[in-house]
Amino acid sequence: MITKKSRHEISLMKTAGSIVAEVHELMKELVKPGVSTLELDEKAEKLIRERKAIPAFKGYHGFPGSICASINEQVVHGIPSGDVVLKEGDIISVDVGAIYKGLVGDAAITLPVGEITDELKELLKGTEEALYAGIEGLRAGNKLYDTVSAAVEDKANEYGYGIVRNYGGHGIGRSMHEDPFVYNFRPGVPGPELKPGMAICIEPMFNLGTGSVHTEQDKWTVVTDDGKASAHFEHTILVTDSDPLILTQIHA
Numbered sequence: 001m002i003t004k005k006s007r008h009e010i011s012l013m014k015t016a017g018s019i020v021a022e023v024h025e026l027m028k029e030l031v032k033p034g035v036s037t038l039e040l041d042e043k044a045e046k047l048i049r050e051r052k053a054i055p056a057f058k059g060y061h062g063f064p065g066s067i068c069a070s071i072n073e074q075v076v077h078g079i080p081s082g083d084v085v086l087k088e089g090d091i092i093s094v095d096v097g098a099i100y101k102g103l104v105g106d107a108a109i110t111l112p113v114g115e116i117t118d119e120l121k122e123l124l125k126g127t128e129e130a131l132y133a134g135i136e137g138l139r140a141g142n143k144l145y146d147t148v149s150a151a152v153e154d155k156a157n158e159y160g161y162g163i164v165r166n167y168g169g170h171g172i173g174r175s176m177h178e179d180p181f182v183y184n185f186r187p188g189v190p191g192p193e194l195k196p197g198m199a200i201c202i203e204p205m206f207n208l209g210t211g212s213v214h215t216e217q218d219k220w221t222v223v224t225d226d227g228k229a230s231a232h233f234e235h236t237i238l239v240t241d242s243d244p245l246i247l248t249q250i251h252a
């Protein structure tokens with residue numbers, strides 16, 4: 001069932017979304033060579049708790065971190081660790097979730113560590129463009145897969161990237177993962193009709209090489225089968241009567 005959010009719930013989701021956006025701003029300042037992903041995790045958790053929110057990922061199905069920190073060929077669900085130290089030329093995807101008074105915000109960005117190759121810059125640009133192309137389709141009356149999923153797939157094809165098909169976006173609200181599932185490609189059906197009040201996470205994951213992935217022995221970290229780099233961008237967005245509203249941004 002796809003839930004529609006009340007005005008009150010939307011206001012709480014805006015606050016949750018602002019907190020997530022603040023964490024991403026903090027990550028942009030902190031990400032540099034020599035920093036461990038555990039340090040990033042600790043600083044993210046501190047900020048989330050200072051804002052009277054709860055890190056949504058911590059303890060979720062037993063996940064140990066407050067953020068997912070996925071480097072280079074890691075696609076999603078990387079576990080923060082003091083042993084993982086960022087190096088010049090890496091890329092790092094930081095996925096963050098915050099629960100504020102029972103409502104969740106969820107977003108991801110992929111950041112460069114120092115100077116990265118043009119190939120990686122292009123991967124980040126193309127994946128972020130896919131997110132915004134998807135958001136553009138998130139309008140009342142549209143069919144989710146015909147517009148959002150199709151736009152994401154088209155962007156991957158434009159750049160020639162592999163699409164990670166095993167994971168995708170989702171509805172969100174009082175739970176982090178609600179209906180509907182959001183494919184990053186055309187699944188062959190039009191998908192549910194979008195209505196004002198629905199809140200959806202769109203999250204393209206694009207790879208330089210194959211879209212095929214597997215999970216490592218830690219049971220969490222998803223990596224590309226060919227070891228080539230992967231990028232991930234995500235926002236939580238509200239369907240409205242007019243333009244889509246990105247909830248995971250800093251609201252004035």
Ligand code: MG
Nearest residue numbers: 106201203234
């Ligand atoms: Mg998500």
